[in-house]
Amino acid sequence: MSDSTYLLEVKNLCRHFTSGRGKNKLVVKAVDNVSFGVKPAETFGLVGESGCGKTTLGRTIIRLYDPTSGQVFFNGREISGKMTGELRRYLTENIAMIFQDPIESLNPRMTVEEIIGEGLKVRGVKDKAEIRRRVVEMLKKVGLNEEHATRYPHEFSGGQRQRIGIARALIVQPKMIIADEPVSALDVSIQAQVINLLNDLKEEFGLTILFIAHNLSVVKYFSDRIGVMYYGRLVEVARGEDLYAKPLHPYTRALLSAIPEPNPLTARNKKRLDYDPERDHDYSREKPEMVEIEPEHFVYCSPSEAARYREICRSAVKAGD
Amino acid sequence: MIVDRNNLPEDIRDLPESCFEIVGSEDISDEPFKTEAIGFFKDAIYRLRKNKLSVIAFWLITAVIISAIIVPHLTGYSPTAQNLAYRNLPPKIPGLEKLGIADGTRILTNRPKASLSEFPEGSIIQIVREYKASNVDMVDVKVDYYKFVGVPEGEYHWMGTDYLGRDLCTRLFLGARISLLIAFFAVVANIIIGVVYGACAGYYGGRVDMILTHFAEILDGLPYLVVTILFMLLFGSGMFSIVLALTVTGWIGTARLVRAQFYRFKGREYVLAARTLGVRDRALIFRHILPNAIGPVITRAMISIPGAIFSESFLAYIGLGIKPPNPSIGVLLSDGQRVLLQYPYQTVFPAVLISVLMVSFNLFANGLRDALDPTQRGEI
Numbered sequence: 148m149s150d151s152t153y154l155l156e157v158k159n160l161c162r163h164f165t166s167g168r169g170k171n172k173l174v175v176k177a178v179d180n181v182s183f184g185v186k187p188a189e190t191f192g193l194v195g196e197s198g199c200g201k202t203t204l205g206r207t208i209i210r211l212y213d214p215t216s217g218q219v220f221f222n223g224r225e226i227s228g229k230m231t232g233e234l235r236r237y238l239t240e241n242i243a244m245i246f247q248d249p250i251e252s253l254n255p256r257m258t259v260e261e262i263i264g265e266g267l268k269v270r271g272v273k274d275k276a277e278i279r280r281r282v283v284e285m286l287k288k289v290g291l292n293e294e295h296a297t298r299y300p301h302e303f304s305g306g307q308r309q310r311i312g313i314a315r316a317l318i319v320q321p322k323m324i325i326a327d328e329p330v331s332a333l334d335v336s337i338q339a340q341v342i343n344l345l346n347d348l349k350e351e352f353g354l355t356i357l358f359i360a361h362n363l364s365v366v367k368y369f370s371d372r373i374g375v376m377y378y379g380r381l382v383e384v385a386r387g388e389d390l391y392a393k394p395l396h397p398y399t400r401a402l403l404s405a406i407p408e409p410n411p412l413t414a415r416n417k418k419r420l421d422y423d424p425e426r427d428h429d430y431s432r433e434k435p436e437m438v439e440i441e442p443e444h445f446v447y448c449s450p451s452e453a454a455r456y457r458e459i460c461r462s463a464v465k466a467g468d
Numbered sequence: 469m470i471v472d473r474n475n476l477p478e479d480i481r482d483l484p485e486s487c488f489e490i491v492g493s494e495d496i497s498d499e500p501f502k503t504e505a506i507g508f509f510k511d512a513i514y515r516l517r518k519n520k521l522s523v524i525a526f527w528l529i530t531a532v533i534i535s536a537i538i539v540p541h542l543t544g545y546s547p548t549a550q551n552l553a554y555r556n557l558p559p560k561i562p563g564l565e566k567l568g569i570a571d572g573t574r575i576l577t578n579r580p581k582a583s584l585s586e587f588p589e590g591s592i593i594q595i596v597r598e599y600k601a602s603n604v605d606m607v608d609v610k611v612d613y614y615k616f617v618g619v620p621e622g623e624y625h626w627m628g629t630d631y632l633g634r635d636l637c638t639r640l641f642l643g644a645r646i647s648l649l650i651a652f653f654a655v656v657a658n659i660i661i662g663v664v665y666g667a668c669a670g671y672y673g674g675r676v677d678m679i680l681t682h683f684a685e686i687l688d689g690l691p692y693l694v695v696t697i698l699f700m701l702l703f704g705s706g707m708f709s710i711v712l713a714l715t716v717t718g719w720i721g722t723a724r725l726v727r728a729q730f731y732r733f734k735g736r737e738y739v740l741a742a743r744t745l746g747v748r749d750r751a752l753i754f755r756h757i758l759p760n761a762i763g764p765v766i767t768r769a770m771i772s773i774p775g776a777i778f779s780e781s782f783l784a785y786i787g788l789g790i791k792p793p794n795p796s797i798g799v800l801l802s803d804g805q806r807v808l809l810q811y812p813y814q815t816v817f818p819a820v821l822i823s824v825l826m827v828s829f830n831l832f833a834n835g836l837r838d839a840l841d842p843t844q845r846g847e848i
Binding site for chain 1: 501744746748
């Protein structure tokens with residue numbers, strides 16, 4: 148039931164949170180009917196403002212949350228069904244996660260060796276020397292050294308801790324990594340360091356990465372394809388260059404117009420767009436859906452909007468000639 | 469494409485690509501740390517040792533425990549052997565007796581003056597008061613009570629003897645041993661049950677939590693004394709029934725605490741990270757969450773030790789203590805208060821010991837709480 152060109156395929160995935168009962172019942176659609184695919188060895192960037200459901204989406208894929216409805220396929224196998232021990236093993240062997248907060252994501256009571264080696268232990272590696280050897284090897288890959296293995300997390304800086312988090316995810320040799328805002332808690336110089344490290348490791352291990360972030364510049368540098376999320380929905384998916392060159396959905400345009408520019412001369416003349424779904428869309432007559440406007444460029448829109456977007460693309464091509 | 473030229477100032481916009489390089493792409497390799505690795509508990513002990521009061525309290529507790537172990541063997545008296553001739557002897561301590569305290573003397577009041585000649589030789593130290601009552605000459609007389617009742621020279625009862633002539637010092641430290649054992653077993657049982665119960669409720673949450681919490685609440689509603697008396701009826705009075713009585717509702721507080729701690733820690737990112745690695749529930753509970761949640765539990769255990777000793781004393785006081793002739797601090801207090809006005813030392817010694825234990829455990833627990841509090845890390 149899944150497309151074989153994709154390593155990870157998400158189909159109509161929903162994750163709703165409810166609170167209260169009866170009259171007070173409140174449903175928050177954190178992830179609402181999201182569909183996309185990630186190809187092997189590709190980096191898929193997921194952007195959107197805070198609270199739009201990016202993290203929930205990542206956590207639902209790796210089954211930290213159970214999906215409300217919809218399906219997720221990994222390598223052709225459905226991983227969104229009933230949780231069994233076997234499925235848990237399949238998931239943990241193939242997908243690993245890097246977390247946002249480098250302080251929060253390392254257990255303060257464990258040494259670095261215990262933290263990184265845990266994945267191996269779970270997989271039944273019993274030999275202490277073997278674990279030690281592989282932990283040290285992994286530490287060296289992320290730029291730390293053997294001596295650091297016996298240390299506790301609080302002794303490290305933020306960037307070092309995030310690299311420990313990366314080492315923990317990579318030591319189990321997963322096919323795919325979900326990186327949940329891995330650099331947003333770091334300062335800019337360290338961001339570059341971590342991103343470049345991820346890039347190198349990606350090439351070395353042939354990793355597929357689902358990269359969740361809200362920093363558009365980082366996503367642009369790092370991702371092959373980018374998906375834009377707004378209020379639990381995926382509104383636009385395109386190749387990186389296409390998205391930045393011809394953003395179609397009004398929310399994407401607003402988001403791109405919000406990137407600060409490092410040049411005061413151009414920044415002065417920049418116009419900041421804003422997005423109001425009530426004003427920008429009229430969905431009273433036509434139902435919106437994901438439409439492929441150009442090859443590999445999907446936008447969530449109604450048929451009339453789709454026609455308009457196609458027109459924009461055509462004129463952009465002409466202007467380019 | 470590394471460079472977005474549109475964003476660059478005009479004067480450098482036309483530079484070739486080769487002029488740009490990515491900053492931060494060089495190999496990262498960090499220096500080893502020069503300091504020593506310090507784990508959490510090592511750090512906690514370091515900070516505990518900075519707290520003077522806690523250190524004193526710790527040594528006091530240690531001293532009491534060591535005394536409770538060895539003193540009953542050193543006194544040379546049996547804690548249960550009765551000698552009615554030697555009953556209610558006042559304290560007499562070698563060395564101190566020359567200073568006039570704990571010298572084994574007592575003032576006998578309302579004695580006919582004529583009877584003084586019948587007193588054993590050398591036992592009268594001083595006549596405190598002389599007066600007439602109904603035309604009979606009466607005296608209050610201070611005597612060396614040990615000579616008065618014929619205790620051989622060189623025999624000392626450091627804390628005197630009780631109403632059955634048993635050496636109080638031996639009984640007090642044996643009692644302390646029994647009280648501490650009861651408290652220790654009760655607290656260990658409470659902690660084990662409470663941690664497992666609270667961990668299950670807190671970790672699994674939802675319906676499991678609801679059922680477990682409500683069950684604990686029902687149990688908490690049982691009247692404590694009634695339960696205790698029922699246990700006494702069922703198992704007879706003794707250490708086992710008392711430990712059981714202290715355990716039956718004692719674990720509930722710990723369980724609540726642990727449950728709250730688990731709610732606090734189970735959503736932490738490092739727990740989620742471990743879950744994505746496929747770590748099993750049991751390892752998550754005991755390796756990831758519990759070590760982080762254990763601080764308040766340890767503190768609570770420390771605080772509840774004097775609580776348990778006190779409860780035991782209370783039970784003994786109202787006559788539900790351990791089986792005679794075995795002593796416990798509570799039994800001694802209960803016996804002592806009957807003769808509080810005549811022989812106050814029989815109450816004072818156990819009272820002082822229990823107070824020292826209470827204060828020391830509380831101070832130690834406070835220091836421990838501060839030492840285990842992660843927010844105070846690095847201070848002092």
